[in-house]
Amino acid sequence: MLCSAAIHPGLFTVKHNFKKENNMALILKLIAGIVLGILCGLYAPNALTQLLLTFKALFGQLLFFVIPLLILFFITSGIAALPRNSGKLLSKTLAIAYGSTIAAGTLAFIVASIVVPMLTTSASAAPSATGVSLTPFIEMNIPPVFSVMTALTLAFVFGLGIAATQAQQLKQVSDQGRDVIQLVLSKVIIPLLPLYIAGVFAQMAAAGTVFGTLKTFGVVLVLAIVLHWAWIITLYVIAGIKAGRSPFSLIKNMLPAYFTALGTMSSAATIPVSLQATKANGVKPHVADFTVPLCATIHLSGSTITIVSCAVAVMAMQNNLEIPSLFTMLPFILMLGVVMLAAPGVPGGAVMSAVGLLGSMLGFGEAAVALMIALYMAQDSFGTACNVTGDGAIAVLVDKAD
Structure with missing residues (x-):
């Protein structure tokens, strides 16, 4: 599939407007869910708020049930579908993309663990006297x-076994399992997320903690976007040194891809523009045709920055969670780069893939996970734009190492 994308980038253009409209509608619905939840928690009868909390509790159980299945089928299918007969180019691209993702997440944790506690405290999560x-x-x-x-x-x-043995029946099972889980995500989980988020904010509003949470939301969104651009510049400085070119000239050529990704909210849908911009930066056509579609799946530095930053913010807001040390957080970041390998092509796929790790490695409960989803979805397009723009730098690095 990835190789086909390299040959036929136009295949990704057909669904641009449909996907953009769906994603924009979801963001508006999530905002509406936050507003509805706050109003219910502040002004509605307790019975109505409890009804929302009941839905939140049941939906949360379904969400945590689906996540391991998502990881199993999507990552199995993704690994089995990696391009073959291109070992040298593939290994270089995988190594640089994964290294970028891990380094970006590490940077995000270091900065967020310093900045976020200065602007918010766990006391903001404590119920007020009237809550x-x-x-x-x-x-x-x-x-x-x-x-x-x-x-x-x-x-x-x-x-890995399917890739080595070419077991087509097992590959078909993994692909069909992926399709089933994606159907559950796109038809059940994602459409009901606004009500789930409404239940979370209704509970916080009733407890008197919602306004401190909203303040932290704004801080984290700004911080994540700043870190996205810091990482983009870092990648292009390295690529510029390697290629002997101005990094800002390289970034300028990639700006169409950045803004296209902001609009489409999809790495795959931006591939045609990314390919054109990457080739304008002097990358050999065969290298660009291979690396750009592949990186659209495996390079997730922007998404990692956002998830790590949001995780730190949620830990700062929750009384029962503490911000860990870098050495404690590093295994989470390393695993995050793996579980997002085949993040589904639905809005918020990266954070959905990360939900299981948030619970098993960082101790996030249902309320903390819901806050993570809301925080991530609010800026999904900026993380995607960072991913896509960084793909161009990786293509330059692979080209010069070829």
Whole structure:
């Protein structure tokens, strides 16, 4: 599939407007969900707020049940579909893209762990004197089939095994499983997210903690965008040194791809523009045709910056969570670069892939995960634009190492 993308970039243009409209509508619905939740928590009868909390609790169980299945099928399918017979070029691209993703996440953690606690404290998550603690009418436990780490291990065993043995039947099973989970995401999980977020904010509003949370939202969104551009500039300084060219000239040529990604909110949909911009930077056509479509799937530095920054903010807001040390956080960042390898082509796919790690490695509960989803979705397009723009720098580096 990735090789086909390299040959036929126009294939990604057909659904641009449809995807853009869907993503924009989702963002507006999420904002509406936040507003609805706050109004319900502040002014509605407690019974109505509890009804929202009941939906939130049940939806949360479904979400955590689906996540290990998402990791298993998407990563298995993604590894099995990696291009073959291009070992040298593939290994260089994978190494540089993964290194960029991990370094970006590390930078984001260092900066966020310093800046965020200065602007918000865990006290903002403490209920006010006038707040009330409400519970759902019904609670149900739906345990996942297996843990996130089991799913990840299985994905690598089967993904690498399918790639090595060319087991077409197993590949078909993984692809069909991926399609089923993507259908659940696109038809159930994503459409119901606004109500889930509404339940989270209704609970915070009733407890009297919502306004401190909203303040932190604004701080984190600005911080994430600043870090995106810091990383873009870093990548192009390195690429410029390697290529003997001005990094700002290289960035200027990639700006059409950046702004296209802001509009389409999709790395895949931006591939035609990214290819044109990358070739304008002097990258050999065969290198650009290989690296740009591949990096649209595997290079997620912008998404990693956002997830790590948002995770730090949520930990600062939650009384039961503490910001860990860099050495404690590094395994999470390393795993994050892996679980997002085949993030589904739906809005917020990266953060959905990361939900399991947030719970298993950082101790995030349902409320913390819901805040993460809301924070991430609010700036999904900026993270995507950072990913796409960085792809051009990786193409330059691979080209000069070829």
